[in-house]
Amino acid sequence: MRVVRAVGLVAGPAIAIAGLLVGVLPASGTYGGECGSAFAPRDLYGSSVADFLVIGGCDDTLGARRAWAIALILLGLVVLAASLVGRARHAAEAAVPAGSLAAEVDRLVALHKAGTLSDEEFAAAKRRVVGAPSDD
Numbered sequence: 001m002r003v004v005r006a007v008g009l010v011a012g013p014a015i016a017i018a019g020l021l022v023g024v025l026p027a028s029g030t031y032g033g034e035c036g037s038a039f040a041p042r043d044l045y046g047s048s049v050a051d052f053l054v055i056g057g058c059d060d061t062l063g064a065r066r067a068w069a070i071a072l073i074l075l076g077l078v079v080l081a082a083s084l085v086g087r088a089r090h091a092a093e094a095a096v097p098a099g100s101l102a103a104e105v106d107r108l109v110a111l112h113k114a115g116t117l118s119d120e121e122f123a124a125a126k127r128r129v130v131g132a133p134s135d136d
Contacts, residue, residue, distance in 0.1 A: 008083025016076025023069030027061050038065035104129045 023039040035041060041062050105126065112122040 005083045005086050008079050008086070012076045012078075012080025012083060014076070015079060016073050019069045019072025019074075019076060022065055022072060027065055035061055038062050038069050101129065 024037045026037050027035045108117065108122060108125050108129065111117045112119075117125065
C-alpha cells in the first residue's frame, strides 16, 4: 500500500503537468497555419485570443486538445488527492495502536452508532474500559 501511495504522489503531478503541456503547447491547424495553444488559441488571421473558449478557425484541433488537457489535469489532481487521503488515513490508523484504550473506545462508539449497543450498554462498557467507577 505504501508503494501505491508513493506512485500516486509522483504520478498525480506528472499527469497534471502533462495536461498543462498539452494545453499550452502550440498546435498546427488544418489550414496550414498556427492555431496557437488549446488555452490560448489564435483566430484565422493570427491575432491572439485571450478567451480560450473562442477558438477561431482551428475548432477541431484545439477543441480535442483542450478536452485532453482538461481531462489530464483533472485526472492528475484526482490521483494526487487519492494518494494524500490514503496517506492521511494510514497515519491516523497508525496513531492508534490496536489494543489501546482509544482503539477500544472507538470500537464501542462504532457499535453504539450502529445500534448494536444501547445507550445504557454503551455507558456501562465505556466506564468498564476507562476504569471509571459505576453509578450503581
